[in-house]
Amino acid sequence: MQSADIMEENRDDCQEVTFLSALQHKYSDEDYRVLFAGLLCQERERERQRQQQQQEQENQPYSSGAGRGFACPPYVVLQNFGINRLGGVEELSRCCVHLREIDLSFNRLGKWSEIRPLLHHTHHLESLNLSFNPLDGLQVTDVRGAGGEGCPLCPLQAANCRHDPRPTPPALRRLILNGSRIEARVALALLDSLPHVEELHLSLNEYASFVDADSERAPHSRQHALKELHIDSNQLASWRELLRIGRTFPGLQTLFASHNPLNDLQDMETEALRDSLPSVSKLHLNHTELSSWPALDQLQHLPSLTDLRLLNTPLWTDSPLTGSSALFPPSKSAPFSPTLTTRQHVLARLPALSSLNGTPVDAMERMDAERAFLRHFHGADVPPPCPRFTELLGRYGPLAPLLDVQLGAPEYVEVGLSYGSVQRRPFKVNVKQTVGQLRQELQKVAGMRCRVFYLDAVLAGVVGMEEMRGERRAVHSFNVRDGDEIILQPK
Structure with a gap:
């Protein structure tokens, strides 16, 4: 069953659709089994060897049937399935052991308690896409687990579960939250609990200010590892916001800030630019309000900048x-x-x-x-x-x-035109036309059908006149130059 079928059955927002049920609906089909058979066999063999070694160390008999059953592929796309719940935590841990990338965009996940177990039970997960899920209701306390919140590994209260209260942080490297309307301060708090995230996407969230002054001054519980930030298509109008971002993430190397009305780069202080964005080497400013050369000169003060994009800015257009x-x-x-x-x-x-x-x-x-x-x-x-x-x-x-x-041959030359009683009348000849075209032009000038002769002004006494024959031959092939003469004789 595909996503469209599931959505049709679950149009009511109150209807529960779990991540695990959508996963099994899509990836238990025979087509997907064939597609991922080779990769899953390799992953299962490595997992079997790991389990065997672990059980041998614990002096337990090895069961060859351990880990069998449904197992999802390492790359999962579940867009528009209407997912609003995660499902059983134990089953999640069993069937998602190979999971590396998940795309859950355009679903209905809005509670961090339904997202957090996914991070802690998929130990190889590197990329999570939650774009266009309703995350605007999340609070900082939800993300940080303060004030008696639930266990970080399951939806239960910490006092009612058997998990380690201080689990190993998730290995997530890429987090995509485009269009989720998550508050900027919540996203920052989220990074504190995901210390390995190197790439963060926060585009299309209508941010007018990303880091407020209080958050900038407040110490963070962890050193952020963020290297790449996407904040395209927001409402950031001042470069002061980008400088605050740089101070918040000192290791930032790539910044995508296109489609923002940034317009005051020329007003920024040299020292502030240099100290706030010391490691940014790649900067995207397409569709911003960069409009003057003095503003562009300010970018010289970014010490690591080597890759720049300025398309569709007033300066470039x-x-x-x-x-x-x-x-x-x-x-x-x-x-x-x-x-x-x-x-x-x-x-x-x-x-x-x-x-x-x-x-x-x-x-x-x-x-x-x-x-x-x-x-x-x-x-x-x-x-x-x-x-x-x-x-x-x-x-x-x-x-x-x-x-x-001009190193090429000239297009027009000045010659003398002689016919009948007319002697060396000044005439401009297009040497790129053919002899046939020139004859038609000259017959209109002379008012008669005629033969066309060419007389080289330098070699006139040596070679005499040369009749210009060949209707398709180019005129310049006769080496016609300024001062030469063209003579017409009636047929």
């Missing part, structure tokens, strides 16, 4: 030459000023980047960007107030804009 972000126009006296692309502008200002908008940056591209940046502002009345401009000027010296040198 508007041309640096013609858009609203054209703070410093190029010199008007330059004979030729090639367009400085936005990518070159960013690379010239942020020398530590090794990847921009997902595209790697090599040494040659960086040098070209820096030199183009200098040429763009050559001869400007007011040089840009950018530290990098002075630095690059000292490295490369003043660079004049490149001349517009």
